Amino acid sequence: MATESVDAVVVGAGPNGLVAANALADAGWEVLVLEANDVVGGAVRSAEVTAPGFTTDLFSAFYPLAEASPVIRGLDLPAYGLTWVQAPTVLAHTLDDGYAAVLRRRVEDTAAALEADAPGDGEAWTAMVEQWMRVRDPLLDALFTPFPPIRPGARLLRRLGTTQALDLARLAVTPVRRLADERFRGIGPKLLLTGNALHTDIPPDGAGSGIFGWLLCMLGQDVGFPVPQGGSGELAGALAARIRSHGGDIRTGARVTGIEVRGDRACGVRLADGTRVTARRAVLADVSAPTLYRDLVGLGKLPGSLARQLDRFQWDDATIKVDWALREPIPWRAGDSPTGPAGAGTVHLGVDDTGFVDFAADLSAKRTPRRPFLLLGQMTTADPSRSPAGTESAWAYTHVPVGSLGDRESVAAHVERMHEAVERCAPGFRDRILATHVQSPADLQDRDANLVGGAINAGTSGLHQQLVFRPVLGLGRPETPVEGLYLASAAAHPGGGVHGACGWNAARAALGGGGPVRRRLLRTTWGRLLPDE
Structure with missing residues (x-):
């Protein structure tokens, strides 16, 4: 049985695993990344799956968080082959009657269009962006820092003062519909805020949905919704190239079946082919929380309280995604202006302001929505290299209840609803389809084991499973009850x-x-006491 030894093993080559490996390699550690799939990237991958010459992002596609993240920006990925490009317009929400609310690249242009619809809304939008710019840097640092974010939080408080800090705290728990009603009169800002909030699984009347809608709108206004030139796989490829340039190793087709624990410490991993890799310093797991604790470690090696809390773990809603190769761009009812949905990289459609509530209610009641809310990507519009000139590589996804669409007939029926939603906003859309590729919730999981049941967020974004509650009751940190083992996936905060x-x-x-942080974690959370040093 083959055995080898490194300083650290990273299980999983998704974006978080690749970032973790980069950080360790930068520190001079000998790092080995083990990925079960044949290519790196996790949910950041692209391929030709519809027609020759059409590049499709298989999972995620637009990356405002990556562009704004001090972590990603600090890695200088353009030096390793990554090029960011953007569509002429950031985002649009179009309705069946042809109306479109549009988030444009310049604040003045977005505000002017909203002002034309409802006097006062342009000024209110500008004020919202100004609020964002005041808090941007310390807020992002706080969001991306292990909880509690003491230093970034102190900077944020100093910058805002008590009154404005309390206003921001209230925004963080305000439902997005309430937020929109408080600040705007017209339908345009409400569509933009609510549509962006529904990138998560929090309903529009749910506490915490406002902060997500606000954050994505403000990021769109600030950095846009950029995409990697050539496909999302280029982002993963740049991360991997950087690891290798710093002496790290990446092995694909290497499925980890267990994490070895001796004396409460992670000491290595077992692979499906029988190989054992010793980790002299640490094991970092870019996998879902249930997979890490139940399958790779085993509940018998963990505190009983953790097993009980895992029983309460909630996945986010499932996802179905349809990819298209189109012979021509989508014929939007709103027209072909580059400042409307025709020029937008991301388009929201399928529901109006009240339709958001109906859609969320269906999901909450475990009903497959009859009128789905769609997030649609026009990838050639954002990046002309994605398909031949004059064509469009596009996709759309929507959420469905966990466990639904369990057979081909139900999948086909929902794909038809998705086609109908686009056709209502763009008559003649079907006639432009050259090829279609469908990824059901089960297909998504087959391609990436972390997308359990088609859940793309590694667990609900609801407040009951965020911050100190993510993935279970704890301190919102990557430490685990096993010494030397760290949760490095989206299952962890943030x-x-x-x-x-x-x-x-x-x-x-x-x-x-x-x-000291780990000892305090084990004492207060898992009930396991360690001797002081």
């Missing part, structure tokens, strides 16, 4: 999105060796 913070925080914790 959660989903391609920002790299989960992997970076895990690497920082590993480099620090846990120390």
